[in-house]
Amino acid sequence: MSTRRHFTACPLDCPDSCSLAVDISDNKITRIAASSLNPTTQGFICTKVSRFAKRVYAKERILYPMKRVGEKGEGKFKRITWEEAVQTICGELRKIKEGWGGEAILPYSYGGSNGLLAQDTVDLAFFAKLGASRLARTLCAAPTTEAALGMYGKMPGTAFEDYEHAKLIVIWGANPKASNIHLVPYLKKAKSKGAYIVVVDPKLNFSRKEIDLHLPVYPGTDLVVALSMIDFWYQRKILNSKFIKRYTKGIEVLLEAAQQFPLAKAARIARIDPRMIEKLAKRYALTKPAVIRIGWGLERNRNGGQAAAAILALPAVMGKFGLVGSGYTLSNSSAYRVDPHALVAAPSWNTRIINMTRLGRVLLEESDPPIRGLFIYNCNPVATVPNQKAIIEGLQRQNLFTVVSEQVMTDTAKFADIVLPAVTFLEQHEIKNGYGTYATQYLSPAIIPIGEAKPNEEMFALLGRTMGWQEPAFRATTGDYLARAVKSMAAFEPPLDLNRLRNEKIAVPDFKGGNPIPFKNVMPWTPDGKINLTPESLGDWPYHFSPQKQTYPLALISPATEKTINSTLAEFNLPALYVLVHPSDAVHRGLEAGGEALVYNDLGVVAATVRISDKIRQGVVAMPKGAWRKSSQNGYTSTALVPDHVSSVGGGACFNDARVEVERA
Numbered sequence: 001m002s003t004r005r006h007f008t009a010c011p012l013d014c015p016d017s018c019s020l021a022v023d024i025s026d027n028k029i030t031r032i033a034a035s036s037l038n039p040t041t042q043g044f045i046c047t048k049v050s051r052f053a054k055r056v057y058a059k060e061r062i063l064y065p066m067k068r069v070g071e072k073g074e075g076k077f078k079r080i081t082w083e084e085a086v087q088t089i090c091g092e093l094r095k096i097k098e099g100w101g102g103e104a105i106l107p108y109s110y111g112g113s114n115g116l117l118a119q120d121t122v123d124l125a126f127f128a129k130l131g132a133s134r135l136a137r138t139l140c141a142a143p144t145t146e147a148a149l150g151m152y153g154k155m156p157g158t159a160f161e162d163y164e165h166a167k168l169i170v171i172w173g174a175n176p177k178a179s180n181i182h183l184v185p186y187l188k189k190a191k192s193k194g195a196y197i198v199v200v201d202p203k204l205n206f207s208r209k210e211i212d213l214h215l216p217v218y219p220g221t222d223l224v225v226a227l228s229m230i231d232f233w234y235q236r237k238i239l240n241s242k243f244i245k246r247y248t249k250g251i252e253v254l255l256e257a258a259q260q261f262p263l264a265k266a267a268r269i270a271r272i273d274p275r276m277i278e279k280l281a282k283r284y285a286l287t288k289p290a291v292i293r294i295g296w297g298l299e300r301n302r303n304g305g306q307a308a309a310a311i312l313a314l315p316a317v318m319g320k321f322g323l324v325g326s327g328y329t330l331s332n333s334s335a336y337r338v339d340p341h342a343l344v345a346a347p348s349w350n351t352r353i354i355n356m357t358r359l360g361r362v363l364l365e366e367s368d369p370p371i372r373g374l375f376i377y378n379c380n381p382v383a384t385v386p387n388q389k390a391i392i393e394g395l396q397r398q399n400l401f402t403v404v405s406e407q408v409m410t411d412t413a414k415f416a417d418i419v420l421p422a423v424t425f426l427e428q429h430e431i432k433n434g435y436g437t438y439a440t441q442y443l444s445p446a447i448i449p450i451g452e453a454k455p456n457e458e459m460f461a462l463l464g465r466t467m468g469w470q471e472p473a474f475r476a477t478t479g480d481y482l483a484r485a486v487k488s489m490a491a492f493e494p495p496l497d498l499n500r501l502r503n504e505k506i507a508v509p510d511f512k513g514g515n516p517i518p519f520k521n522v523m524p525w526t527p528d529g530k531i532n533l534t535p536e537s538l539g540d541w542p543y544h545f546s547p548q549k550q551t552y553p554l555a556l557i558s559p560a561t562e563k564t565i566n567s568t569l570a571e572f573n574l575p576a577l578y579v580l581v582h583p584s585d586a587v588h589r590g591l592e593a594g595g596e597a598l599v600y601n602d603l604g605v606v607a608a609t610v611r612i613s614d615k616i617r618q619g620v621v622a623m624p625k626g627a628w629r630k631s632s633q634n635g636y637t638s639t640a641l642v643p644d645h646v647s648s649v650g651g652g653a654c655f656n657d658a659r660v661e662v663e664r665a
Contacts, residue, residue, distance in 0.1 A: 007505055008442075009505070024446055048563070056426060065080050065419065073395065106362070111378060116431045125460070134353045168287040169196070169290075170290070173201060188210075202555070217272060228263050232281040240318050248531040249532055263278055271617075305648065326517075336509065346473065372399060372400060376416075378405075407423070431482060440492075440508070544648075556599070579597055582621075625638070642657070
């Protein structure tokens with residue numbers, strides 16, 4: 001039996017964008033490992049992706065179009081043909097549009113694990129032509145994106161490879177060990193050279209030897225900690241006035257907000273020792289190069305966008321730019337300068353916008369018009385979206401027609417009327433831009449698609465033609481869209497060539513001599529080239545802190561783990577749901593490690609196994625992000641306890657606003 005090696009890349013929702021070497025024997029994947037094409041991959045990949053073939057060949061894999069034959073949520077389906085599936089879907093969508101208008105149809109998707117073809121190409125053209133409601137994708141990165149756009153124009157940030165040159169590294173609201181593992185070796189290199197490493201997070205994800213300072217801030221209080229640091233510098237007249245005057249605007253409002261949170265007050269709100277904030281503020285002021293790795297954990301609350309803006313302001317007010325290994329890193333997704341209009345020609349689309357975070361409420365309460373058709377792809381909302389119980393009740397509506405395109409039978413797919421088989425990234429052509437590493441990579445199929453699975457651009461083109469639409473968007477091929485994707489990126493000089501990318505698999509933008517160094521070879525991408533310290537996106541009350549009402553004594557967080565990528569792979573990688581509790585909180589409630597507990601609030605109850613650790617701060621409990629219902633003894637996971645209100649900046653989901661109690665089962 002001969003084995004061939006295939007080179008591709010991982011498009012899953014992670015900043016690293018690993019290049020992969022896949023071994024195939026008789027058209028079956030036998031091994032997934034790292035390749036050296038992406039230098040940041042460094043010869044290793046996460047165990048999640050190394051085991052991805054288990055999903056490709058899972059018994060839960062959706063191989064053919066299917067039609068529901070049981071009750072909604074029961075997961076009983078019968079096989080049908082693609083022709084029958086698309087005829088049924090198009091017929092139902094026509095009926096809904098004729099009876100209720102196009103806005104009664106909601107496309108529901110998320111793009112973290114997609115390349116350039118899988119989202120906002122043919123699907124956008126399809127739903128725009130249909131006149132469907134539009135979706136605000138707010139589960140992740142909406143508040144931080146708004147803040148970064150308004151302040152820096154989403155300027156490219158410090159490259160991971162340059163972290164080893166930093167003398168101070170602050171990891172704020174991120175866990176690279178779970179969702180950015182290729183940053184970790186650079187942290188170790190920096191540490192070996194004497195760098196001082198700080199982690200700001202309610203949960204400690206590092207050993208005490210790996211870092212120098214841990215600020216276990218209470219969820220939702222990152223804003224006041226950042227503002228107190230600015231006030232500390234302002235009161236001591238050590239702000240970098242020269243940099244501020246030359247490169248920023250709008251500092252007056254920021255300073256006014258910062259003065260409301262002196263160290264003692266901020267520490268009391270954040271429930272930490274004020275000396276910790278002072279130590280970080282002094283160290284940051286005195287150290288160059290200094291870099292902040294800003295994660296997405298800090299935005300998952302009502303103050304999330306304001307907090308992101310305050311943290312993004314830190315390097316600006318202290319002038320921590322212009323050196324290798326200095327500045328900040330958030331998302332680098334804009335570095336490629338993709339022109340979305342070059343990807344697909346779509347009709348104008350000006351219908352109402354629905355926030356995806358409020359799916360359950362919308363399905364149950366929206367009436368002008370009500371949602372009568374739901375098309376879900378690229379996501380698993382039952383496992384990932386706040387107010388899980390409401391989502392389940394909404395999906396059980398008998399007058400709701402639901403289509404789900406998916407790789408495996410997820411918690412959401414079980415509620416579909418029609419299920420369509422989707423390809424995995426190992427079965428498709430794609431182009432993926434990294435949002436952490438600076439690399440554009442070409443994906444080609446390692447194997448032919450299993451069963452009758454189709455990529456999104458092919459599926460939506462088929463639906464468009466079945467509707468009888470003649471637009472070019474529904475006549476173009478995957479090859480056509482690959483060519484458009486390459487032409488859509490303006491960051492490459494000379495322009496990117498599809499044939500060359502297909503052969504070489506990877507291309508990296510040139511930032512005038514290597515990696516981007518803010519304020520040396522890249523400047524803010526704002527209209528005037530300055531950092532706007534009080535952007536309009538912060539609303540009428542910039543840097544306003546809104547405390548969370550303490551209806552229950554414990555804050556619940558649901559961070560990413562090394563087991564899943566959002567909810568992907570949780571079907572086998574996270575078999576048992578657990579709640580992580582601080583020892584003192586466990587003793588107070590009579591909880592024992594390995595025992596069963598009920599985590600509850602006014603929204604619901606979740607049954608989970610107890611784990612006890614001093615790495616979670618007192619007053620906070622954690623449950624893993626992305627768990628499936630089958631992992632819980634009562635069929636509910638952490639999202640059942642999360643309210644569906646949204647942040648004031650970007651309308652982001654507020655997962656960490658959940659307040660709960662835990663008791664022995």
